[in-house]
Amino acid sequence: MSTKERTLNRFEGKKVYLTGAASGIGQATAIRLASEGASLYLTDLNEEGLAGTAEQCKKYGAKVVTAKLDVSSQTQVKATIADCTKQLGGIDAVLNIAGVLLIEHFEKTTLEQFDFLVNINIKGTFMVCQEAMPHLLASGGNIVNCSSSSAYCGVGYGVLYGATKGAVSAMTRGIAVEFAKKGIRCNTIIPGEVSTSMTAQPAMPDPESLDFSLMSRGNPLTGQAATPDQIASVIVMLASEDGAYINGAEIRADGGGLS
Numbered sequence: 001m002s003t004k005e006r007t008l009n010r011f012e013g014k015k016v017y018l019t020g021a022a023s024g025i026g027q028a029t030a031i032r033l034a035s036e037g038a039s040l041y042l043t044d045l046n047e048e049g050l051a052g053t054a055e056q057c058k059k060y061g062a063k064v065v066t067a068k069l070d071v072s073s074q075t076q077v078k079a080t081i082a083d084c085t086k087q088l089g090g091i092d093a094v095l096n097i098a099g100v101l102l103i104e105h106f107e108k109t110t111l112e113q114f115d116f117l118v119n120i121n122i123k124g125t126f127m128v129c130q131e132a133m134p135h136l137l138a139s140g141g142n143i144v145n146c147s148s149s150s151a152y153c154g155v156g157y158g159v160l161y162g163a164t165k166g167a168v169s170a171m172t173r174g175i176a177v178e179f180a181k182k183g184i185r186c187n188t189i190i191p192g193e194v195s196t197s198m199t200a201q202p203a204m205p206d207p208e209s210l211d212f213s214l215m216s217r218g219n220p221l222t223g224q225a226a227t228p229d230q231i232a233s234v235i236v237m238l239a240s241e242d243g244a245y246i247n248g249a250e251i252r253a254d255g256g257g258l259s
């Protein structure tokens with residue numbers, strides 16, 4: 001998107017905290033938010049990627065702060081949320097996009113791999129939501145979490161990944177109900193396959209013995225993976241006032257793959 005294509009200003013004056021902003025869906029989301037006037041607090045493990053995202057966001061004149069974050073560390077989550085409120089003056093939306101994929105034979109999956117995925121995909125999302133909540137209560141803000149179609153259809157060799165994303169979906173529905181009366185919305189985006197570094201180079205430990213037909217249902221709309229921007233546009237809508245009546249929802253952006 002170029003600066004000339006900017007047509008909406010839904011985030012003018014809004015402060016947004018993102019995880020996973022260094023690449024893929026998180027990067028595309030940050031750039032869209034910047035194009036709509038948001039002030040951004042961008043976090044990720046990958047500092048080089050973060051700097052690249054920040055550079056693109058600044059082309060829209062956005063205020064951008066970046067911070068290295070391992071989302072599985074409570075100390076780091078607390079520090080970045082506190083710093084975000086200090087630097088931006090509050091938080092209007094939290095977008096939990098960081099995540100990791102594991103492609104592995106079920107019977108070879110180790111408990112170390114289990115802890116790694118759970119700590120980032122589930123615990124990381126939980127800690128960011130919990131730590132940001134007082135600030136969202138103050139602003140009447142909202143949360144968008146990132147699930148996956150693999151939470152809803154069995155994906156061979158992605159058993160653990162799908163399980164963590166199912167937990168993110170369930171957590172989101174619970175938060176949505178618990179905080180609805182306090183004016184907080186919480187929703188999930190459910191992408192199908194998206195062209196990002198996650199799907200370009202999955203960690204395939206033993207690819208020759210994998211049956212790839214068990215890994216993807218494809219989608220009837222294009223037959224191709226989505227672009228990150230096709231997912232970002234839905235995340236940004238959910239976080240904006242256009243999503244004001246959407247709460248506890250799981251919005252599929254999968255070209256009809258789960259239909």
Ligand SMILES: NC(=O)c1ccc[n+]([C@@H]2O[C@H](COP(=O)([O-])OP(=O)(O)OC[C@H]3O[C@@H](n4cnc5c(N)ncnc54)[C@H](O)[C@@H]3O)[C@@H](O)[C@H]2O)c1
Pocket residue numbers: 019020021022023024025026043044045046049069070071072097098099100101120146147148149190191192193194195196197198199
């Ligand atoms: N690509 C797909 O097909 C697809 C489909 C459904 C859901 N998703 C989900 O979308 C989200 C974004 O993934 P993507 O496809 O853009 O992949 P990506 O690999 O491009 O982005 C993931 C980001 O998370 C960051 N990250 C990883 N571990 C981290 C940690 N411990 N702390 C902080 N940041 C960390 C990475 O550095 C990276 O920038 C993920 O939650 C993923 O599970 C992706």
